[in-house]
Amino acid sequence: MQQTHQQLIKVNGIRLSVHIAGPESGKPVWLLHGFPECWYSWRHQIAALAAQGYRVFAPEMRGYGATEAPEAVEAYDLITLCADIQGAMNHFGHQQVAMIGHDWGAPVAWHLALLEPARVKAVCGMSVPFGGRPRQPAINMMREAYKDRFHYILYFQKPGLAEAELASDIPRTMRLMMHGLDSQEGGALVQDKPADAAWLDDYSDPGKPPAWCSEEAFEVYVKTFEQSGFRGPVNWYRNFERNWERTEQLAGRQIEQPALFLIGDRDPVGILEAYTIKKMPGVVPKVEQHVIADCGHWIQAEKPDEVNSFLLPFLEHHFPAT
Template sequence: MDQFEHQMIPTNNIELSLYTTGPKSGRPVWLLHGFPECWYSWRHQALALAAQGYHVHIPEVRGYGASSAPEAVDQYDLITLCADIQGAMNHLGHEQVAMVGHDWGAPVAWHLALLEPARVKAVCGMSVPFGGRPRQPAINMMREAYKDRFHYIVYFQQPGLAEAEMAADIPRTMRLMMHGLSGTDGDNSLVQDKPADSRWLDDYIDPGTPPAWCSDEAFAVYVKTFEQSGFHGPINWYRNFERSWQRTEALAGKQIEQPALFLIGDRDPVGTLEAYTIKKMPNVVPRVEQRVIADCGHWIQAEKPAEVNAELLPFLAQHFPAG
């Protein structure tokens, strides 16, 4: 923790909590976390990048930790989330950057590459691929497909329910999420065989400890993050599929033309859910390099940090060298 500096950045009508490390003269690399994660999930990559001479920037994205967490649902659409980072880059004077994102941070990274082709010189997405703008909002298809069965994203659409359930016992919630999507500690069914109006986490047994890849120190940072901000902001990200679809109309049909890297664990359930998108990804990201990390689940940068760094650092050295 003492290797990181912290500051609050005014951007896009909010305050963005930002952690940095590495030489201030180094080229900036942004690391965007997902749900339910925190900035500290990037610690292994941040220190490795700093050692290579990069100036690493890790925000607590909107709704998390010390960053602003507006109450209104419509304050969390994809274009707004991108604008937070764009404003922060403007504030810091960043003219050229590399953008890296995991889970929900990946769509933000992909769309920043589309919105900022001159500034984002290289982009990496982990776990969530880019497939272009769909023909309709994904939530419409989910509601139709799972109208009689439980699906966590459909459940998230009901204001107040998911955040209250998750906040009732934050350490338990984090343990269940970490173990449930981990490649070494079990599997998680995102579509459970129970009624559509069920609660999410009732049927899971608390493993009692974090998975092996999450130290007690790291787990404490995760828990503190959500004790500080709660879950209403993060869950609101999921309530903006339709609004994000509407606000990205101008990007329909556009390709990500920068050098790109996509990483996913071979045990990540997203790989099954998004198999078609991953296969077709080169059609919309022509310069993408795709890599699968063995024996790895969803929390890729924490589960397999050495393997992720072995892919990420050479990619950046080639397309966005530190010096």
């Protein structure tokens, strides 16, 4: 693992933890993690990017680890999450950056490209595509489509419920989610059981993390959630209506920057987002899309060499390190 150092900075009304690596003179690349992850999920990219001469910034996103976790649900809307990173860019004096995000980090990266067209020179999203602002909040469509089935996002909507289940045994939760999101067959995003059932009750603990996650890395994940819990991370899912309201000014806007989208062929999100992936070139005209074979949801850790083989040339072409 590339040597990193942690800085705690005050931005946007919270304490933000940022892990930094690479030469001080290098161009800044931001790596935004998703759920249920941590900054360390980028360990393979941090090493590769730093070796290329980039200055790498991997924050613990709002609600995670050493970053503060406000209690209010509305403290986790998308524009506020973007403002955390905008404030951090201001703090470090960044004039031009590359922005990279996975899972929930991807919508933050996509929207930062819209909000900061002069500063975000290249953008990459992994697993979650950008389809533009929908005609109504996505949660409304989910409620209609899955009213008789279990959907994890609908389960997350009731404050207190999901975070209690997930925090009851954090190592078990992380093992189940790592294995369950490793393939479409094991993916537990939509299930044929009552809509108000618990999420992970039906699954047996595999006893160890998947092969792509070392015990050392697994401990970093577990310690992240032992430190912060799950309330803040799950609150990200409780802001679909607020996200829709606060992005009204972005309706119809395209992402004009060079863009890269990566997804694993066994990522269950790919099934849920198939239509958005197909329409993405219409709203991100300069997007380059790649599907990584034999890969689940945890793309940058499952297939780091393949991810880096697309990411590094993309950045070298559009945001060269020197």
